[in-house]
Amino acid sequence: MRIIEKILIALAAVALVFKISHYLGGGIMIVISLMMLSWLYMFLGFALFNGLGFRQLIKNESYKGIHAKQIIHAIAAGLAASVSLVGIVFKVQYWPGASFQLLDGIITGAIVLVITFVSFIKQRKPLHMRIFARLLPITLLSIIFYLTPTTLLFKIQRTSPEIQAQILADPAYH
Numbered sequence: 515m516r517i518i519e520k521i522l523i524a525l526a527a528v529a530l531v532f533k534i535s536h537y538l539g540g541g542i543m544i545v546i547s548l549m550m551l552s553w554l555y556m557f558l559g560f561a562l563f564n565g566l567g568f569r570q571l572i573k574n575e576s577y578k579g580i581h582a583k584q585i586i587h588a589i590a591a592g593l594a595a596s597v598s599l600v601g602i603v604f605k606v607q608y609w610p611g612a613s614f615q616l617l618d619g620i621i622t623g624a625i626v627l628v629i630t631f632v633s634f635i636k637q638r639k640p641l642h643m644r645i646f647a648r649l650l651p652i653t654l655l656s657i658i659f660y661l662t663p664t665t666l667l668f669k670i671q672r673t674s675p676e677i678q679a680q681i682l683a684d685p686a687y688h
Contacts, residue, residue: 515554515562522551533606534671544606552599555648559592560585563644584641587629591645594622598656605659605667608681616660623653 525547532540554562561571564584570576577585598619604612627649634642668678 515558515567519551519554519562522547522554526551530606536672541607545603548599548603552596552603555592555599556596557592559595560588563588563591563641563648565640565644584639587626587633588641588645590622591626591630591649594619594626595649595652598623598652601656602659605662605664608664608667610684613660616656619656620653620660623649623656627653 526544529540529543529547533544534540558571561567564580566576597615601612601615601617601619603609604615626645630642630645630649633639634646664681665678667673673681
């Protein structure tokens with residue numbers, strides 16, 4: 515599962531370069547890679563954050579040392595990461611609702627990170643380090659994208675003035 519995660523992160527980085535460089539397929543590559551990463555965190559985050567692999571998912575003995583609190587904590591972290599990644603996709607693609615998604619991901623991520631930090635001080639489990647390693651960069655990236663004005667993204671991506679006017683005139687975008 516970690517290999518799939520690394521491949522999707524690398525694919526998203528390449529896709530972002532493609533999008534900025536206006537190469538054909540950059541936008542669809544961003545959508546596919548980040549949405550698949552989002553789905554990985556949403557549906558398999560409990561296993562990923564608890565250090566379980568694909569083969570261990572269906573084995574009962576894999577869950578013996580994991581308490582329900584840890585699974586709920588990992589599900590919350592996966593949800594926060596997933597919502598943040600969807601918000602990043604919306605922002606990069608100029609889709610309406612990006613700010614809401616990013617803000618929701620930032621708030622959820624911040625709450626989970628605070629809970630993780632408090633739990634880490636008390637228990638110091640590997641779960642906490644896995645959550646920090648994944649959720650902290652995603653939340654920070656979400657904050658950066660949330661604070662980045664759309665007009666700056668237009669300049670970075672060299673978007674044509676006609677498309678800029680069309681996007682900014684759409685009331686659903688704001």
